[in-house]
Structures are given as structure tokens and as C-alpha cells.
Amino acid sequence: MLIKSLKYSIRNKVFIMLFSLLGICFSIGVSAEYADVVLNQLSDQNDVRPVIFPHWFHRIRFRCKVCHNELGFEMRVGSNQITMGKIIDGKYCGLCHNSQVAWGVENCDLCHSGKPGLQTGIRGSNQTGGPGRW
Amino acid sequence: MKISYYVHLSLVLISFGSLAAEMHWKSLSEDGLHDPESPAIELLQQPEEALSQLPPDYAGNKVLWNRALQEGYIEPRTNIYPDTKIEVIELDIVMEKTGEMPMVLFPHRQHTEWLDCSNCHDKIFIEKVDANEINMFTILSGNHCGQCHGAVSFPLTECNRCHSVPRSTFAGKPGVQPKKN
Numbered sequence: 001m002l003i004k005s006l007k008y009s010i011r012n013k014v015f016i017m018l019f020s021l022l023g024i025c026f027s028i029g030v031s032a033e034y035a036d037v038v039l040n041q042l043s044d045q046n047d048v049r050p051v052i053f054p055h056w057f058h059r060i061r062f063r064c065k066v067c068h069n070e071l072g073f074e075m076r077v078g079s080n081q082i083t084m085g086k087i088i089d090g091k092y093c094g095l096c097h098n099s100q101v102a103w104g105v106e107n108c109d110l111c112h113s114g115k116p117g118l119q120t121g122i123r124g125s126n127q128t129g130g131p132g133r134w
Numbered sequence: 135m136k137i138s139y140y141v142h143l144s145l146v147l148i149s150f151g152s153l154a155a156e157m158h159w160k161s162l163s164e165d166g167l168h169d170p171e172s173p174a175i176e177l178l179q180q181p182e183e184a185l186s187q188l189p190p191d192y193a194g195n196k197v198l199w200n201r202a203l204q205e206g207y208i209e210p211r212t213n214i215y216p217d218t219k220i221e222v223i224e225l226d227i228v229m230e231k232t233g234e235m236p237m238v239l240f241p242h243r244q245h246t247e248w249l250d251c252s253n254c255h256d257k258i259f260i261e262k263v264d265a266n267e268i269n270m271f272t273i274l275s276g277n278h279c280g281q282c283h284g285a286v287s288f289p290l291t292e293c294n295r296c297h298s299v300p301r302s303t304f305a306g307k308p309g310v311q312p313k314k315n
Contacts, residue, residue, distance in 0.1 A: 033159065061211065063249075
């Protein structure tokens with residue numbers, strides 16, 4: 001009887017420890033601001049930090065239709081072939097980041113602020129961990 | 135009480151605590167994306183500084199973006215080019231093929247305040263009621279509503295924000311709803 005109850009108490013303790021660990025892991029693992037986009041199709045190869053595009057900052061100032069209709073950004077990460085050349089020419093980000101609408105393209109670090117090696121994708125889907133995360 | 139009891143208690147409390155901390159925005163150097171050694175960390179605005187001023191939510195960016203827009207907390211520009219046409223339309227669609235869940239109300243107004251018609255039509259949604267094979271599987275896979283919801287707008291854990299029309303109290307017909315006066 002003593003041995004049985006001992007086994008159960010050990011089992012319960014193991015469960016509590018496992019669930020607590022899971023809880024900690026989940027809360028640390030899901031970071032990043034919701035809808036932050038990592039763009040690293042060319043950055044790593046060119047020895048610069050990948051780009052972090054924060055939707056929240058832009059959403060306060062522009063409606064979706066400005067970038068996704070007027071500026072021609074496709075609503076799917078990775079489908080826009082953005083290069084520094086095009087930006088300097090005034091396309092994509094360069095339509096606003098031209099020292100007139102917003103700060104200019106010489107501020108490399110303000111966009112190229114990500115950790116090296118990050119994978120291109122949209123981040124922060126902090127509650128939907130299913131296939132919808134891409 | 136045994137030491138192991140306190141160890142377990144503190145583990146549980148820590149995990150709850152860190153889950154609760156999720157309600158606040160992570161700083162740029164701790165978000166797992168920004169390089170803490172980047173010179174940008176000193177210059178870029180912290181999410182908390184801006185987002186804490188807006189109507190709070192518990193999901194996504196933890197901001198109720200539509201309310202922020204309606205109540206004037208934010209005044210995002212509608213266009214850059216002067217010729218761009220802005221079209222906000224009043225058109226509610228009720229979708230009934232939702233199994234056991236309440237029916238879905240899709241409001242064009244809240245969406246067209248942010249998006250242009252071409253953002254959805256016709257690449258994501260055919261512009262005709264019942265012409266789209268929408269179901270939770272396609273949505274969860276990132277198609278249809280899932281193109282944005284779960285990525286940029288409120289996540290798909292918020293079931294009743296879409297599934298808001300109970301069959302028992304709905305007196306009309308599914309599909310395009312008559313305009314309210």
C-alpha cells in the first residue's frame with residue numbers, strides 16, 4: 001500500500017514538473033511582436049543583418065491598402081523580389097523611405113536589425129500554432 | 135512542507151508568471167528577432183511605447199485596431215498617390231455553412247477601411263456569394279480569411295469574433311444582408 005501511494009505521488013510530481021516546464025517553454029518560445037516580418041532572402045548572403053519589418057509601426061500610420069495596393073507589395077512573405085537597387089530606385093520600401101515621406105535609405109541599421117541567420121517569414125502568431133503559421 | 139513542494143509550487147508560479155508577462159509587449163532586444171547588438175536597438179521605437187496607448191486586446195498585437203481607428207486613436211493615411219480611389223462599402227455577408235458553430239458575419243466596412251477591393255478580389259475571394267469553398271481547413275492553411283487572420287489581423291483563436299450570428303436568433307436569410315438605414 002505504501003509503495004503504491006509512493007508511486008502515485010512520484011507520478012504526480014513528474015506531471016507537475018513536466019507541465020510547468022511546458023508552460024515556461026511556451027511562454028519563452030513565442031516571442032516577437034505579432035506580424036513582424038523577417039526578410040532574409042538576400043541579407044545573409046551579403047553579410048548584413050536580415051530585415052525586420054514591423055507591421056504595427058506602419059499600421060498606425062498607413063492603411064493596408066497603401067502598401068498592398070499602391071506600393072505593390074504582395075500579401076505573402078517572400079513573394080516580393082525586393083533588392084536595394086529597387087528600393088533606391090523608389091520602388092517598394094523606397095517609395096516612402098526616401099527622406100521625404102519617411103527617413104532615407106542611408107539608415108541601413110534601422111531596417112537591417114535582425115539576428116543573422118533568421119528564416120524569412122512572418123512572426124509572432126502567438127496563439128495560432130497550426131498550419132496557418134507561415 | 136517538504137522542499138520539493140516549494141520547488142513544484144515555484145515552477146508552476148513561474149510558468150504562470152511568464153504566461154502573464156505575455157500580456158505585455160517584449161522589448162526589441164528580447165523579442166528573439168532583433169539583434170541586441172544592432173545599433174538600431176537604441177533608435178527604433180519599442181512596441182510598448184506606441185501600443186500601450188491604444189485600446190487593449192488580449193490577442194495578436196494586443197491592440198483593438200478597429201476600435202483604435204473608429205475612435206481616432208490612430209489616423210492612418212488612406213493613400214499616397216492623390217489619384218488613388220478610396221472605397222469603403224457597407225455590405226454584410228452572412229455565411230451559413232459553419233457546421234455546428236454560429237454563422238459567420240463578414241462586414242465589408244471594417245475591412246474596406248483598411249484594404250482595397252483588389253487586395254481580396256478576385257485572387258483570394260471570388261466576388262460572388264457562395265462561389266468560394268471556404269472552410270476552417272483552408273483558413274488555417276493560410277488561404278481565404280487566413281491570408282491575414284493569424285498573420286496580421288486577429289488570430290484564429292478568436293472564434294466568436296467571426297462566428298457571431300446564432301442560428302436561433304437570426305431572422306434573415308444568409309448571404310448578402312439588406313442595408314441598414
